[in-house]
Amino acid sequence: MLKFNLSNHLLVGSLVVIVFFVVAPNLVSAYRLELLTIFLINVILAQSYRLMATTGDWTLCHYILMGVGAYATGVLAKMAGLPFYVVMPMACVVTAFVSLLFAIPLSRTLGFAFFIASFALGEFVRHVWLKFHYPFGGARGINGIPKLEIGQGGEWYFIDFWDSQNFYYFTLIFTILALMILFRIDRSRLGNAWKSIYSDRELSESIGIDVAKSRIMVFCVSGFLAGLAGSLLAYQIGSIDPHNFEMVEMVYLIIWCVVGGVKTFWGPLIGVLSMSVVFELTRPLAEWRPALFGLILILFLVLLPGGLETLPARIRAMLNKTSKQREAG
Amino acid sequence: MSFFLVENLTKKFGGLIANNNISMEVEKGEIRGVIGPNGAGKTTFFNLVSGFYRPTSGKVSFKGNTISGLSTNKIARLGAVRTFQRAALFTDFTVLENVSIAQHMNTNSSLLNAIFGHDNHREAESLERAEEIIEFLGMQQERDTMADNLSHGLQRQLGVAMALATEPELLMLDEPVAGMNSGEKAVMVGMIQKIRDKWGVTVLLVEHDMRTVMNLCEKITVLDFGQKLAEGSPEEIRSNPKVIEAYLGADDSVT
Amino acid sequence: MGVDTIVQTFTNALVLGSIYAMVAVGLAIAFGVMQMANFAHGELFMAGSYVVFTLYTLVGIPFLIAVILAFPIVAAIGMVFERLIFRPTRGNVLAGFMATAGAGFILQVLVGQQWGVGLMRSIQTPYPGSTEILGAAISYQRLLIFPATVVMVSGLWYFLTRVKHGKALRACAQDPEAAVLQGISLNKMTSLAMLLSGGFAGVGGALMAPIIPVTPYMGHTFAVTAFIIVIVGGMASIEGAVIAAFILGFIHTIVTTMYDSVTATMVGVFFMALVLIVKPTGLMGRVKV
Numbered sequence A: 001m002l003k004f005n006l007s008n009h010l011l012v013g014s015l016v017v018i019v020f021f022v023v024a025p026n027l028v029s030a031y032r033l034e035l036l037t038i039f040l041i042n043v044i045l046a047q048s049y050r051l052m053a054t055t056g057d058w059t060l061c062h063y064i065l066m067g068v069g070a071y072a073t074g075v076l077a078k079m080a081g082l083p084f085y086v087v088m089p090m091a092c093v094v095t096a097f098v099s100l101l102f103a104i105p106l107s108r109t110l111g112f113a114f115f116i117a118s119f120a121l122g123e124f125v126r127h128v129w130l131k132f133h134y135p136f137g138g139a140r141g142i143n144g145i146p147k148l149e150i151g152q153g154g155e156w157y158f159i160d161f162w163d164s165q166n167f168y169y170f171t172l173i174f175t176i177l178a179l180m181i182l183f184r185i186d187r188s189r190l191g192n193a194w195k196s197i198y199s200d201r202e203l204s205e206s207i208g209i210d211v212a213k214s215r216i217m218v219f220c221v222s223g224f225l226a227g228l229a230g231s232l233l234a235y236q237i238g239s240i241d242p243h244n245f246e247m248v249e250m251v252y253l254i255i256w257c258v259v260g261g262v263k264t265f266w267g268p269l270i271g272v273l274s275m276s277v278v279f280e281l282t283r284p285l286a287e288w289r290p291a292l293f294g295l296i297l298i299l300f301l302v303l304l305p306g307g308l309e310t311l312p313a314r315i316r317a318m319l320n321k322t323s324k325q326r327e328a329g
Numbered sequence B: 001m002s003f004f005l006v007e008n009l010t011k012k013f014g015g016l017i018a019n020n021n022i023s024m025e026v027e028k029g030e031i032r033g034v035i036g037p038n039g040a041g042k043t044t045f046f047n048l049v050s051g052f053y054r055p056t057s058g059k060v061s062f063k064g065n066t067i068s069g070l071s072t073n074k075i076a077r078l079g080a081v082r083t084f085q086r087a088a089l090f091t092d093f094t095v096l097e098n099v100s101i102a103q104h105m106n107t108n109s110s111l112l113n114a115i116f117g118h119d120n121h122r123e124a125e126s127l128e129r130a131e132e133i134i135e136f137l138g139m140q141q142e143r144d145t146m147a148d149n150l151s152h153g154l155q156r157q158l159g160v161a162m163a164l165a166t167e168p169e170l171l172m173l174d175e176p177v178a179g180m181n182s183g184e185k186a187v188m189v190g191m192i193q194k195i196r197d198k199w200g201v202t203v204l205l206v207e208h209d210m211r212t213v214m215n216l217c218e219k220i221t222v223l224d225f226g227q228k229l230a231e232g233s234p235e236e237i238r239s240n241p242k243v244i245e246a247y248l249g250a251d252d253s254v255t
Numbered sequence C: 001m002g003v004d005t006i007v008q009t010f011t012n013a014l015v016l017g018s019i020y021a022m023v024a025v026g027l028a029i030a031f032g033v034m035q036m037a038n039f040a041h042g043e044l045f046m047a048g049s050y051v052v053f054t055l056y057t058l059v060g061i062p063f064l065i066a067v068i069l070a071f072p073i074v075a076a077i078g079m080v081f082e083r084l085i086f087r088p089t090r091g092n093v094l095a096g097f098m099a100t101a102g103a104g105f106i107l108q109v110l111v112g113q114q115w116g117v118g119l120m121r122s123i124q125t126p127y128p129g130s131t132e133i134l135g136a137a138i139s140y141q142r143l144l145i146f147p148a149t150v151v152m153v154s155g156l157w158y159f160l161t162r163v164k165h166g167k168a169l170r171a172c173a174q175d176p177e178a179a180v181l182q183g184i185s186l187n188k189m190t191s192l193a194m195l196l197s198g199g200f201a202g203v204g205g206a207l208m209a210p211i212i213p214v215t216p217y218m219g220h221t222f223a224v225t226a227f228i229i230v231i232v233g234g235m236a237s238i239e240g241a242v243i244a245a246f247i248l249g250f251i252h253t254i255v256t257t258m259y260d261s262v263t264a265t266m267v268g269v270f271f272m273a274l275v276l277i278v279k280p281t282g283l284m285g286r287v288k289v
């Protein structure tokens, strides 16, 4: 019964959130709306990063994978002039393929070596963008990526994506889709098998789970969705360059996931939400802001490892303890 | 075709020969014990046949397939599944979830199925079989306990239950009663017997505890200094002077 | 390619290898003892450069003394990292690593607020002029780095093999539990390791200050290379780090001479991927991570 109720609460909760995001454009300014669009893209990014972490493989190249999706979008949309319904799936597939190329050598390493080697491979890709002016535009990147189009002016199904509200809804649809996919994976037996690898790799292997293959597969699925985030980002901002995908951005992604936690599906959502709010509220801090986020990262890792998602359980444990002490005393 | 056949298995660690030219054959439906004093090479042998180590030379075959050199998960998929000497479990999951994860390779869980199909780990049909195994091994009471919170004895039992959930033909147990009190040992012995008798699973167990092996196994292989010292029924082993000497020499006694 | 180009490339590679060695050795020491992985190692390097900028350029202390002072000053920052970050997160490598990323942010901001964000600090070389070897011109400033590294690394080697605390540090790196049983204090050792680690990064940054642009963000490139080096060398192995530093120094210089530095970085990373595929534990690796 309890479980039934819980999933009902979740359903109601999710609906409330979705309704909020549907009506949001009417509540906020155009500038805020663009922030909200970026927020949705970040949600996809953080959630797909959590998928990587389910097998215990934290990477330092997720932002680069997002960049691969963005660059693929830039190249395909601008140079090849392809429509979005071809560009976006291709961007995702290209990113998944790059992920595969990353995952094959990386799957030979574990833990910290994996983490740091993924960093180096990511830097390799970033240097590819820097080096090859054709087609990546070198340090200048790709400018003037055409807005995505549905129909032409005058046709009845024409949607004008110069209007940021329309692009916001477009992003919202893909965010919901991505979250649904990830939620289903999280609740599936396959998802549990992946989590078991994090819990005890040798045991997983002994009960017939192909650990190496699973880790590669998770990497690719996660990369696919990072590619989606990148593709949306490229359409949203219209120009990309290697500086969009620097280490600093990766550290912010890590901050979201550390602050929220990655154990449950809700952790990264809490993390992105809370940190985005803090980010906006601390604009006046200007150049001091990175120091604040650095401090937040340290404090969470040292004082609340596991993130905000573990806070209720911790508080409960603490209350139990004090009430027991009171009984004893 | 032999069910499980080890031919001239050798493993060297640098200059040290941990397993030297070991051969043996296990028949279907047997409970076979492998014993030996500390440092005899039992764990090495176990890791070789379960795919954790690659042999230096020699061959292991199972149902006619050469399994030496295959990875552990491939060997498990062929039906030869191992447990661990330590209490190996997925600590963040309940007993039921642990068993259900162990069924992974017999399920149709694929990525597409996970996203679009019916592959919810909480759904009844995916838990039915796991419930059955838990009931069979008499662990219903602990069904929803977190694996981390079980006693040592129950954790080891859960390890066996998980191996069983993979539906193996050959179950390889690494010191299944290590660190248990006599009550827990008796439960485990009963469990192993039941697994063979009711489910027809062949059992190969590596064990230090002589009494357990003598009670449980029809045939025993004795290792000493990496080599096969003797093989035979419990009675034969008990009265074999070479075995007695090896165990006395190793400051251990045949009980 | 003339003799002069070859000599030029060779000495440049030697200098680059030296500076890599100095930075990477620090990483390897810290990782060797209780797996302290310092994301902000590049920022410690940067701090070393700013010590020289402040003491030598602004205050007017002789260059070499500023370089020597960079050791204790940056070592102190390293020890603060140990006390506030590595000690509470001991046992969780990734947590310590990520938290030091936060510390890196803080250092960048502090330095940027004090001395200007994004503004390059030019530091005049105290040793103008160059020497000519077989037609190749090599500036004295660069030439200084090689002997400095030899002195530092041999000093470290002497410390680790002959001095009591150094031997304790090595014992602790090999088997922390056994070391504790012998009465060695783990906290003292991690602190000592970060002292050395910070000191080496600081001196590296100090020596490089007159040669490269000094900015709050200069550490990043060095950190990337240093991490590639320790992976190739085998994470906790100091010998491995030194060998890999010179290998990568040569690769980087030769490819830069023939193509450009972007390509050189790519080749370096590719080399690392190759090492990982062939020998995942690195050239001299024994620890499993």
Ligand SMILES: Nc1ncnc2c1ncn2[C@@H]1O[C@H](COP(=O)(O)OP(=O)(O)O)[C@@H](O)[C@H]1O
Residues within 6 Å of the ligand: B013, B016, B017, B018, B036, B037, B038, B039, B040, B041, B042, B043, B044, B045
């Ligand atoms: N991974 C290894 N590397 C080197 N030597 C090993 C390794 N594993 C076991 N040995 C050595 O092989 C011998 C047999 O060990 P083991 O198989 O653990 O014996 P048992 O399990 O019967 O006590 C011992 O001398 C042990 O030191």
Ligand SMILES: [Mg+2]
Residues within 6 Å of the ligand: B042, B043
């Ligand atoms: Mg053993």
